[in-house]
Structure formats: C-alpha cells, structure tokens
Amino acid sequence: MDSYAQKIANINIYQWNARSIRSKLASFKQLLIQEKIHIAAITETWLESDYTLKIRNYVVYRQDRDSSYGGVVLLIHKSIKSEHIQVTHNNAHFEIIFVKIYNCQQINNIICFYCPSNIDTSQNDWDSLLSLANTKTMILGDFNGHHTNWSYKTNSRGDQILQSVLENNFIILNDGTPTRFQLVDGVLRQSSPDISLITSDMSLVLNWMVTKESLGSDHLIIKLSTKVNINIIRQRKRNFKKADWCSYTSYLQQSFSSAEFPETMQIAYDIFIKIINEAADLFIPFIKYCLLPENKFTPKPFWNAELSRSVALRRLALSRFRRNPTPDNHDLLLDKIRDAQRLMRIAESNGWHGFCNSIDEKTSPKD
Structure with missing residues (x-):
C-alpha cells in the first residue's frame, strides 16, 4: 500500500529556446541530470509530428507546428504529478502547452509559450493568455516582445505584454540580463525575447538567473529554482x-x-x-x-572525462565570444559546439552497443 508524506524539496526549472532540440538532445539530457532539473519549458523545438521524443524519468507534453519549425515542449519529472490541460486561444499563432501540477503546494500551473516575431498581436491576445490561470502560475517562453523593463528596446508587442502583466496579477522575473545573442554584420546583438512570468502569489519563493549555457542555440538557458512543500x-x-x-x-x-x-x-x-x-x-x-524529486537523477553510463572537457571548452568559447564578439571567436564557438555534439553522439552510440553486447539472463528490464 502507498503512503504519503509532506516534505520541503528543492525544485529546479529550465526555460530555453532550443532552436532544434534533436541536434542538442544528448547534451540536454545530460544537463537535466547534472543540474537536477524537474521541469523544463522548451520553445522552438522544430520537431516533426512523427518523431518520438522520450526522456527517461520525464513525462513529455508537446505541441508541434506543421512546418516542423516552432513548437513547444514541457518536460515534467515523474516524481511530480501532472496533467495536460487542453486550451484554445483566439490567436492561432500562439503555441501553448498548459500543464497542471498537483503535488507542489507553491506551483499549480505551468504554461510553456511561443509566438513568432513576425505575427501581429493585439492587447486582447495577451490578456487572453494571462487569463488562462491566475494563481500560483508560471508562464515561460519566447514572447518575442521587447520593453526596456526587461530588454534593450521597446516595441509595440512589448508594450502590450507589459500592460497585460500589470492588469492580470503577474510579475516579470527578468532583470534585464540578455537571453539571446547574435552576431549581425560583425556586431554582437543581445536581447531578451525569453520572458518568465509568475503570478504575484509566487514572487517570494522563486530565484531567477540566466545561465552561461546555450548548448549551441543562440538563446541562453534560464534557470529558476525554489523550495516547495511537496506531497511525496x-x-x-x-x-x-x-x-x-x-x-x-x-x-x-x-x-x-x-x-x-x-x-x-x-x-x-x-x-x-x-x-x-x-x-x-x-x-x-x-x-x-x-x-522524492531530489533522489531520481542518475548519471548517464556513457559519460566520461572527454565529454566533460568538450562541454567545458564549449562554455569557454561561448564566454570568450560574448566578451569579444569577433568573427574568429564566433567560428571558434561553432567549432566547439560541433565537437561536443559529435563526441556525445559517438559516446552514446558506443555505450548503447556495449550495453547490447552485455545483455544476458541476469540483465534487469530496468537496465
């Protein structure tokens, strides 16, 4: 018989515009384990509808775009009880995944959201999005809207978003740190299209930061962390x-x-x-x-010192490029991204072949 208890647990949440999750999946899976991530909101997944995305110990909620671009995914660790809530929106270009959380007292709803930059939006569109839930709710995603409250400039979409935030009991966690970097005509352009919104009843329990990791995307990963009372x-x-x-x-x-x-x-x-x-x-x-969420992160068996070194070199190249955004440093960053992805594919493949060759009558189905 199952028994229930309540405990304060650390919950870590990732928010990331992947710009194609498949090419970065091996790196991302390892990062989920290393950083003990319980929830991940991913935008621009670029997944085809016939592609099966499976990540061990996570429930995958996804919405794909017909063109294989765009797309959103919410990953919820299996230690967290969750349910997908079907929603409709008057703006057909809004990509939304709404998931309800049942055993975390401080978090009731998580929404992963993406809207392309070339789409016209209205004030009513944003009011409708923020009215989907109004207590203990997080909306994480790439809004492609800018305002000097969180980004380097203000555009009409940013004005609309800010007005809806103020009128619908939400708070913007962004502190002005850029979440995206691009080399345009030899000039580094940094912006913050990725926004983290929470309802005001959550404002005292969440920590927000932009990490120094992008996994090869031109968007940096955002990490949110909090302590919650969880029914284990x-x-x-x-x-x-x-x-x-x-x-x-x-x-x-x-x-x-x-x-x-x-x-x-x-x-x-x-x-x-x-x-x-x-x-x-x-x-x-x-x-x-x-x-218990804190106890379910097992390192990948194929991970080795060479892979750790390739990740460190990739992060070093990213840091160097952001400090000195020259074409040479940009090319170096791309080289280190490709090197890390290649080594991970090889290690994962070799690990799988080694496991298959080791299977015998004593091998557990869980292995």
Whole structure:
C-alpha cells in the first residue's frame, strides 16, 4: 500500500529556446541530470509530428507546428504529478502547452509559450493568455516582445505584454540580463525575447538567473529554482529478483490441490486471489522506495572525462565570444559546439552497443 508524506524539496526549472532540440538532445539530457532539473519549458523545438521524443524519468507534453519549425515542449519529472490541460486561444499563432501540477503546494500551473516575431498581436491576445490561470502560475517562453523593463528596446508587442502583466496579477522575473545573442554584420546583438512570468502569489519563493549555457542555440538557458512543500509518495513494490520461486510454486500447488472452490464464481475468484497473495507475501519480498524529486537523477553510463572537457571548452568559447564578439571567436564557438555534439553522439552510440553486447539472463528490464 502507498503512503504519503509532506516534505520541503528543492525544485529546479529550465526555460530555453532550443532552436532544434534533436541536434542538442544528448547534451540536454545530460544537463537535466547534472543540474537536477524537474521541469523544463522548451520553445522552438522544430520537431516533426512523427518523431518520438522520450526522456527517461520525464513525462513529455508537446505541441508541434506543421512546418516542423516552432513548437513547444514541457518536460515534467515523474516524481511530480501532472496533467495536460487542453486550451484554445483566439490567436492561432500562439503555441501553448498548459500543464497542471498537483503535488507542489507553491506551483499549480505551468504554461510553456511561443509566438513568432513576425505575427501581429493585439492587447486582447495577451490578456487572453494571462487569463488562462491566475494563481500560483508560471508562464515561460519566447514572447518575442521587447520593453526596456526587461530588454534593450521597446516595441509595440512589448508594450502590450507589459500592460497585460500589470492588469492580470503577474510579475516579470527578468532583470534585464540578455537571453539571446547574435552576431549581425560583425556586431554582437543581445536581447531578451525569453520572458518568465509568475503570478504575484509566487514572487517570494522563486530565484531567477540566466545561465552561461546555450548548448549551441543562440538563446541562453534560464534557470529558476525554489523550495516547495511537496506531497511525496512512498511506494512498496515486489522485489522479484529476491523471490523464492521454488517455494512459491510449491505453496501454490499444495494450496490449490487442497482448496475447495464453490460453484459461485465470485467466491471462487476471491479464494483464488487470496491464495496468490498469501504465496506472494511469504516468498516475494517488498522493496520500499520514495518518489522524492531530489533522489531520481542518475548519471548517464556513457559519460566520461572527454565529454566533460568538450562541454567545458564549449562554455569557454561561448564566454570568450560574448566578451569579444569577433568573427574568429564566433567560428571558434561553432567549432566547439560541433565537437561536443559529435563526441556525445559517438559516446552514446558506443555505450548503447556495449550495453547490447552485455545483455544476458541476469540483465534487469530496468537496465
């Protein structure tokens, strides 16, 4: 039987415009583990509808665009109970994933959002988006709107967003730190199209920062962290590896041979199930484990020192380019991005082949 308890847990959230998640997936999976990320809101995934995105220990909620560009994904760690809520919006170009959270007291709703920069929007569009939920709600995404409150300039979309934020009980977490960098005609252009919105009842519990990691996108990853009261689930499952199958089989044979089954189908069924459960209790022990978010991040077996070094060199190249945005430093950054992606693909492939060659009768299905 499951039991429930409440505990204060650290929850980490990533917000990122990937500009194609497939080409960066190996790096991103490793980052989820290293940084112990429980929720990830990803925009511009560029996924085809027939591509299956699976990440171990995460529930994947996604909305793809027909053109294979755009697209949004919300990843929710399986230790967090969640449900996708279907929503409609009057602006067909708004890409929205709405997920309800059930076992985190400080977070009720998370929305991942993307709107292309070349789309006309109205004040009503943003009011409608922010009215989807108004308590303990986060809206994370690439709004492609600028205002000097959070970016380097103000445009009409930025004015609309700010007005809706002020009228709908939301707060902008951005502190002016650029979230995107581009080399345009030899000049580094930095902006903040990626915005993090929360309702005012969450303002005291969240930390917000722009990381120094982009994984090869021209958008930097945003990290949000908080402590929440979470209802954790302690579960018991049978440990079939330690079962005494000989005694279990013998017990069933003796019990069934001596049992008297009446003609009433339901009573006979109840007796049958009772014998099965008695045998299991005697000869198949339980495993006790706790679905606590902090305990479910296992390093990838293929990760090695060479991969760590390639990631460090990629981050160093990004830092150098941002300090001195020359064409040479930009080319160096692209080279380090490609090197890291190539090494990860090779390591992941070799790890998979090695695992397949090691499979025998003792290999667990969980492996």
